[in-house]
Amino acid sequence: xxxxxxxxxxxxxxxxxxxxxxxxxxxxxTLNGFxxxxxxxxxxxxxxxxxxxxxxxxxxxxHCAGWHRADDRKPGWWNNLIGPGKAVDTTRFYVIxxxxxGGCQGSTGPSxxxxxxxxxxGNSFPFVTITDMVRTQKLLLxxxxxxxxxxxxxxxxxxxIATAFAxxxxxxxxxxxxxxxxxxxxxxxxxxxxxxxxxxxxxPAWNGGDYARDGGPRVGLAIARMMAHITYLSDAxxxxxxxxxxxxxxxxxxxxxxxxxxxxxxxxxxxxDANSYLAITRALDDFDLASSYGSLEQAFAGxxxxxxxxxxxxxxxxxxxxxxxxALALLxxxxxxSYAELSTDLGHDSFLLESRELYSLVHGFLERPAGSLNFxx
Amino acid sequence: xxxxxxxxxxxxxxxxxxxxxxxxxxxxxTLNGFxxxxxxxxxxxxxxxxxxxxxxxxxxxxHCAGWHRADDRKPGWWNNLIGPGKAVDTTRFYVIxxxxxGGCQGSTGPSxxxxxxxxxxGNSFPFVTITDMVRTQKLLLxxxxxxxxxxxxxxxxxxxIATAFAxxxxxxxxxxxxxxxxxxxxxxxxxxxxxxxxxxxxxPAWNGGDYARDGGPRVGLAIARMMAHITYLSDAxxxxxxxxxxxxxxxxxxxxxxxxxxxxxxxxxxxxDANSYLAITRALDDFDLASSYGSLEQAFAGxxxxxxxxxxxxxxxxxxxxxxxxALALLxxxxxxSYAELSTDLGHDSFLLESRELYSLVHGFLERPAGSLNFxx
Numbered sequence: 203x204x205x206x207x208x209x210x211x212x213x214x215x216x217x218x219x220x221x222x223x224x225x226x227x228x229x230x231x232t233l234n235g236f237x238x239x240x241x242x243x244x245x246x247x248x249x250x251x252x253x254x255x256x257x258x259x260x261x262x263x264x265h266c267a268g269w270h271r272a273d274d275r276k277p278g279w280w281n282n283l284i285g286p287g288k289a290v291d292t293t294r295f296y297v298i299x300x301x302x303x304g305g306c307q308g309s310t311g312p313s314x315x316x317x318x319x320x321x322x323x324g325n326s327f328p329f330v331t332i333t334d335m336v337r338t339q340k341l342l343l344x345x346x347x348x349x350x351x352x353x354x355x356x357x358x359x360x361x362x363i364a365t366a367f368a369x370x371x372x373x374x375x376x377x378x379x380x381x382x383x384x385x386x387x388x389x390x391x392x393x394x395x396x397x398x399x400x401x402x403x404x405x406p407a408w409n410g411g412d413y414a415r416d417g418g419p420r421v422g423l424a425i426a427r428m429m430a431h432i433t434y435l436s437d438a439x440x441x442x443x444x445x446x447x448x449x450x451x452x453x454x455x456x457x458x459x460x461x462x463x464x465x466x467x468x469x470x471x472x473x474x475d476a477n478s479y480l481a482i483t484r485a486l487d488d489f490d491l492a493s494s495y496g497s498l499e500q501a502f503a504g505x506x507x508x509x510x511x512x513x514x515x516x517x518x519x520x521x522x523x524x525x526x527x528x529a530l531a532l533l534x535x536x537x538x539x540s541y542a543e544l545s546t547d548l549g550h551d552s553f554l555l556e557s558r559e560l561y562s563l564v565h566g567f568l569e570r571p572a573g574s575l576n577f578x579x
Numbered sequence: 580x581x582x583x584x585x586x587x588x589x590x591x592x593x594x595x596x597x598x599x600x601x602x603x604x605x606x607x608x609t610l611n612g613f614x615x616x617x618x619x620x621x622x623x624x625x626x627x628x629x630x631x632x633x634x635x636x637x638x639x640x641x642h643c644a645g646w647h648r649a650d651d652r653k654p655g656w657w658n659n660l661i662g663p664g665k666a667v668d669t670t671r672f673y674v675i676x677x678x679x680x681g682g683c684q685g686s687t688g689p690s691x692x693x694x695x696x697x698x699x700x701g702n703s704f705p706f707v708t709i710t711d712m713v714r715t716q717k718l719l720l721x722x723x724x725x726x727x728x729x730x731x732x733x734x735x736x737x738x739x740i741a742t743a744f745a746x747x748x749x750x751x752x753x754x755x756x757x758x759x760x761x762x763x764x765x766x767x768x769x770x771x772x773x774x775x776x777x778x779x780x781x782x783p784a785w786n787g788g789d790y791a792r793d794g795g796p797r798v799g800l801a802i803a804r805m806m807a808h809i810t811y812l813s814d815a816x817x818x819x820x821x822x823x824x825x826x827x828x829x830x831x832x833x834x835x836x837x838x839x840x841x842x843x844x845x846x847x848x849x850x851x852d853a854n855s856y857l858a859i860t861r862a863l864d865d866f867d868l869a870s871s872y873g874s875l876e877q878a879f880a881g882x883x884x885x886x887x888x889x890x891x892x893x894x895x896x897x898x899x900x901x902x903x904x905x906a907l908a909l910l911x912x913x914x915x916x917s918y919a920e921l922s923t924d925l926g927h928d929s930f931l932l933e934s935r936e937l938y939s940l941v942h943g944f945l946e947r948p949a950g951s952l953n954f955x956x
Contacts, residue, residue, distance in 0.1 A: 386823065387823075388814055388817065388818045388822075388823075389814075389817035389818050389820070389821040389822060389823065389834070389836045390809060390812075390813075390814040390817045390818070392823070392834050392836055392837070393805075393809045393817060393836045393837070393840055394806075394809060396805075396834070396836065396837040396840060397802060397805045397806045397809070397840065400801075400802060400805060400840075400841070400844070401778060401802045404798040404801070404802065405798075406783070421781040421782075424777075424781070425774060425777060425778045425781065425802060428770075428773075428774045428777060429771075429774045429806055432767060432770045432771060432774070435767075436767075437765055437766075437767040437895075437898075440765065440766035440767045440770060441765045441766050441767070443766070444766040445765075445766060446763065446764075446765075446766070446769070446867060446870070457766075457769050457773070457864065459766045459769055459770045459773065460769070460770070460773040463770055463773060463774065463777075464777065467777070487834065490823060493823070518814075518895070521814075
């Protein structure tokens, strides 16, 4: 692959999609209207079939490329992948990314005001599933006039949404790219999420989920984030980044990894809602394709999309085996699928890596002719 | 090895060793007297050289074999290993196990009353190191009239203490058996400990370390324990034990692994002091033989003991490599050492495993003639 020019999408403005009807969640609960905040980059073509949907992870949002203001310290979370001439080329594709339902970055979620009570929904927000994230985003894509998705792409929870999208809307999704993901979490991943939830719910400021928008269980949420952050990295990458180095903080000496984690916890509580964290981790834990459809092969029986699954060797949260299992089940279901395993030592967050190999795989997957995918491991 | 008979040490009574003098900690702080609670099994021989010291892990204590009362639900924590005819044979050895200084099971620690203030030491307790755990236990062994240790044995933190004992008292220790341990934690292990400490210290009930003996940061301590407990198990063992099974608790459905962890957290807060947890995890994080002595080889330069190091394949907290590194450094320092790596899928807690292979290794190491150890990997 030739080197990709590093064009930028530049300044971007989020927009709100307001769905005016009644939305019925998978579990039967309803919401009278909802909002999804989203961004788009590039232009929809005349045949309205060059759209690429980007799906974010647990703590991500709709802002995956470009800058909101010229003086922003950081661009969107997947800016290294998305832009003119980049792996997801915005001169060719109309790229869309929406904050999930249940989120807290502008989309309707537990921190939104319940019009019936004029207070945040809090813990009374309907139970959100990955399927609901798919269905609400499908309503957004319909609203945008998209005829079909050239591709749906996501890592971690985003990979679950991408996979579920290909299952839920088989005629609509032509290519599906799922990275660092799983068709169902194991007991360890559930356990880490549960400890995070306990940290939040045992914080007196959680108050049964009823707290002011600028208040809430900040301590518990910071603890949950610190712990989860460890699971996103690898032992090797933490050793390389921090080792056992110590740093002086006032009178106190602490390990650098300690101050790093405290910073991660503190910055997270300023941008994330604790009830959203509960709702989205529950959606993650609840996701289980084999259980929902009888088997993984049956889950994939109707899939029309060509799929690329990517695992990362150092990912111990959703390890390579769990990614490979998705690809193998698609293969057994008679689908076009390829599996790539990248050797990295950055852990689960490797899908956000600045890696020529990753860019090349994504670029190739999006640009190759339809039907040219063969299973390779 | 022939099958070992499963004799039991039976009912045991803890005793207290009260050191009346001034103890100076490694960092220079002092304590006017201290107590170590301990148990012994078997009899000291006439030459006073058949003693085996057992060293416990972070949340362990002096009660490693037998029962305190006939109706005890569980025996001591290493009862499967220690007893008449067992791997650590109490018909041959005089076995001693003491709760560490800084602990909370009867030995002097942060929850002990400071005679100067008539309140618990709390956060003002001297900074405890692994070296202090060694030196205070050496005072106990002197008090018991032990001429030399036939062996010192420990897993996890107990392995650190065992290794440090062989360094600190080279003439005194003939054999050293360290399992599932490390000569220094990596950044990930420090990070997990730090999140646990933050959970405790951010709990308002911690109150800067000043709380009543029956109070304290129960919520934070439970969170810390739940998280740490995940790191003691393996992904595979959690999947086998819990998978994604759900259980009904009142009106709520939750994953079995969730209720298991909640139970772990709740039972821990009834037996452990939060300030002890802070002190002992800090001792763990602080332990760094290479840094303390210039290199690992220099740390081991004076060791006289024959050493057996055991790593467990599924231990991701103190992985096999970190155990092997101890053995290799001892070898490079010209010492008699053997390394054994056991294939298990129980994670860090594998050293507590009921395993004939483990019993055989321990038994063989204790009973073989002196000087017969050869390095084998």
